[in-house]
Amino acid sequence: xxxxxxxxxxxxxxxxxxxxxxxxxxxxxxxxxxxxxxxxxxxxxxxxxxxxxxxxxxxxxxxxxxxxxxxxxxxxxxxxxxxxxxxxxxxxxxxxxxxxxxxxxxxxxxxxxxxxxxxxxxxxxxxxxxxxxxxxxxxxxxxxxxxxxxxxxxxxxxxxxxxxxxxxxxxxxxxxxxxxxxxxxxxxxxxxxxxxxxxxxxxxxxxxxxxxxxxxxxxxxxxxxxxxxxxxxxxxxxxxxxxxxxxxxxxxxxxxxxxxxxxxxxxxxxxxxxxxxxxxxxxxxxxxxxxxxxxxxxxxxxxxxxxxxxxxxxxxxxxxxxxxxxxxxxxxxxxxxxxxxxxxxxxxxxx
Numbered sequence: 001x002x003x004x005x006x007x008x009x010x011x012x013x014x015x016x017x018x019x020x021x022x023x024x025x026x027x028x029x030x031x032x033x034x035x036x037x038x039x040x041x042x043x044x045x046x047x048x049x050x051x052x053x054x055x056x057x058x059x060x061x062x063x064x065x066x067x068x069x070x071x072x073x074x075x076x077x078x079x080x081x082x083x084x085x086x087x088x089x090x091x092x093x094x095x096x097x098x099x100x101x102x103x104x105x106x107x108x109x110x111x112x113x114x115x116x117x118x119x120x121x122x123x124x125x126x127x128x129x130x131x132x133x134x135x136x137x138x139x140x141x142x143x144x145x146x147x148x149x150x151x152x153x154x155x156x157x158x159x160x161x162x163x164x165x166x167x168x169x170x171x172x173x174x175x176x177x178x179x180x181x182x183x184x185x186x187x188x189x190x191x192x193x194x195x196x197x198x199x200x201x202x203x204x205x206x207x208x209x210x211x212x213x214x215x216x217x218x219x220x221x222x223x224x225x226x227x228x229x230x231x232x233x234x235x236x237x238x239x240x241x242x243x244x245x246x247x248x249x250x251x252x253x254x255x256x257x258x259x260x261x262x263x264x265x266x267x268x269x270x271x272x273x274x275x276x277x278x279x280x281x282x283x284x285x286x287x288x289x290x291x292x293x294x295x296x297x298x299x300x301x302x303x304x305x306x307x308x309x310x311x312x313x314x315x316x317x318x319x320x321x322x323x324x325x326x327x328x329x330x331x332x333x334x335x336x337x338x339x340x341x342x343x344x345x346x347x348x349x350x351x
Contacts, residue, residue, distance in 0.1 A: 004032040004140060005091075005117035006127040009109040011038070014045030016132040016260065018052045021095065022060070023134040025073040029141045034077075034095045035117050036131075037084065037109040040102040046081070049097055053079035065134055065166040065258040074137070084112055090119045103338050106210070107226035107235040114225055123217060129257070130211040134163065136256035143214045146252045154219035154247025155240065157208035158255040159195070160185075166258055167192045173205035173251050176237060178296060181285060181303035183237070185209065201251050207240040208249055212257045219247055229291075231337050232276075234284035241292050275322040276340040282307060283326035283336075290330075301327075 006024060010017045017036060024034055038046050052058070057073060060066050080093035084100045098116060100109060110128050117123050125147060127140070139158060147153055160170040169192070171185030186201055208214075213236065223242050226235045240249060273281070282304050289300040304327050311319035322340060329336060329348070338344030 002031055002033040002120065002122060004029075004125045004127055004144070005114070005120070005123050006032055006034045006129055007110055007113035007117065008034065008036045008129055008131040009039055009106060009113070010036055010041060010045055010049070010131050011103060012041045012043040012045060013131050014041070014043065014048035017045065017049060018058070019061070020129070020131050020133050020135070021049075021052070022057065022073070023069060025075055025077055026070045026137050027074065027135065027140045028137050029144065030075050032127075032140060033091055033093075033117065033120070033123075035091070035113040036095065036097045037104075037113045038097060038099050039104055039109050040100060046097065046099055050079070050081055053077070053095060053097075065136075065161070065163065068166070069134070069137060084116075088116045088119070091117060103344060105228065105231035105337055106233075107230055108228045111225040111228065114220055118217065118220070125217060126215045126220060128210070128213040128215065130259060132163075132260035133211060134258045136258075139255040139257060142255040143252050146250060146255075147214065147216060150250070152246050152248050153250040154216050154243050155208045155249050156214040157205070157249070157251040158212040158214070158257045159187075159251070159253045160209055160211055161192070161256060161258045163258040163260040169195070170259055170261060171209045171211075172196075172201045172253060173249070174207040174209050174236060175204055176206035178293060179299060181289070181296075181300040195253055198251055198253055201253070202249065205249055205251065207237040208251075210236040211259045211261075212255075214252075214255075216247070219243065222247075229287065230280075230284050231335070232280040232284070234281075234288045238288060238291070272316075272319070274340070275318055278307075278319055278322040279326045279336075279340050282323050283330055286327065286330040 060071055077094035079095050081097045084098040114126050143156055146156055157173050162168050162170045169187045169190040172187035175186050176183045222244055227238045285300050289297045308320045308323040335349045336345050
């Protein structure tokens with residue numbers, strides 16, 4: 001039995017996942033299990049992760065943020081590898097690799113991980129963590145303190161810092177301007193020594209940033225987990241919108257997570273997103289408004305059209321095509337999955 005289950009989704013990112021796992025094995029609090037859900041990787045990630053589990057620990061990177069972490073693991077870990085396409089056994093290992101067999105998307109893969117972990121009656125919390133992160137040793141303990149001190153907290157965020165610039169904030173929480181159909185990261189660009197009060201962040205937050213979401217088991221049971229109608233993006237804010245009373249959102253700023261930001265699909269706050277990111281974020285935006293704020297759907301449509309026009313003004317025809325393809329697919333009920341332009345992506349579903 002473990003109080004916390006940490007869930008990572010891997011898709012062709014075995015190196016990032018192994019680095020994240022190494023940081024987790026340096027956590028101060030040892031009462032946790034890790035579940036890695038592999039979303040049908042084609043780069044050999046599954047074997048690479050299994051080999052990591054069987055071999056001696058690799059040398060730690062010599063660059064930040066690893067200069068803030070212990071050089072040695074604080075615990076050992078047993079390992080299991082299972083097929084996620086059939087009935088799942090109860091969790092028993094410290095680290096379990098579930099092979100989903102195909103690319104389920106972010107929400108469905110995390111839900112699979114939570115279903116598996118939830119068969120342990122002792123699991124009280126799920127820490128949904130991006131695989132391209134490195135965590136501070138006291139980050140789990142800090143989040144547990146917040147959750148245990150306030151039973152009304154249903155979902156908790158951490159202090160996300162840039163992996164490449166580890167003293168600069170990537171985000172404390174997600175904000176959303178409904179009238180502009182635009183999300184943003186609260187605290188983006190702040191230094192670690194100039195953080196606002198947590199109460200101010202919580203008053204402004206609309207959702208917990210998806211790179212690190214610490215969730216109470218009862219909330220998962222009450223909501224059914226993430227909505228699988230989104231393949232990528234908007235799962236976090238959709239989940240926050242569906243959160244029932246008396247639960248609320250919160251942030252633990254003393255829980256530090258360094259995030260590489262968009263390593264798998266090419267999303268970024270500081271550069272032109274990939275076509276994959278452009279497609280799914282615009283499709284998700286329109287679906288989110290249709291589901292939660294239909295009266296303001298024209299605002300979202302205008303936002304998507306402005307996005308396309310902006311890329312067009314820069315002569316970026318590929319970006320325009322990705323944005324408009326997202327809009328057309330939402331209108332005609334087309335659902336896609338996988339990387340933009342891949343055979344999996346082009347094999348669309350009509351529903």
